[in-house]
Amino acid sequence: MNKLKYNTKYECKYLGNLEQYNIDKLNNDEIEYIRDIIYRDDLINIFDIEDDLNIFEVAIPLLHDKIVQNEDLKKCLKKASNFFMSEDTEIGLCILYSFDYLNLTHKCISKYLEENNVDYELLTELFNKIKIK
Numbered sequence: 001m002n003k004l005k006y007n008t009k010y011e012c013k014y015l016g017n018l019e020q021y022n023i024d025k026l027n028n029d030e031i032e033y034i035r036d037i038i039y040r041d042d043l044i045n046i047f048d049i050e051d052d053l054n055i056f057e058v059a060i061p062l063l064h065d066k067i068v069q070n071e072d073l074k075k076c077l078k079k080a081s082n083f084f085m086s087e088d089t090e091i092g093l094c095i096l097y098s099f100d101y102l103n104l105t106h107k108c109i110s111k112y113l114e115e116n117n118v119d120y121e122l123l124t125e126l127f128n129k130i131k132i133k
Contacts, residue, residue, distance in 0.1 A: 008110035
């Protein structure tokens, strides 16, 4: 049986300063490529897992089981799942770990896992950031 490993102390780096990469000499595609690599590394470090494929096959279902009973988090998961015209909260959780939401999602989930309590300011910010077109 797998056990969830979640690094609540990890701080995401993918949206941070890229000066070390001499970005003034890079085009937008190259900068996005670097951010994507850092994003994938952030995912691996958050879930303390070997590769990012196992995150969605193993870690997300385990995390889902830990948080889905919280009604406030569940509302956020359902809103995110609406991207795929679904109400499947596990799909919503996958979406919340995508590039656009990772940083804020990680903060919300970390707070919940550490304190078994939702930070409503963070959760409201995340909920409002989810835009369904």
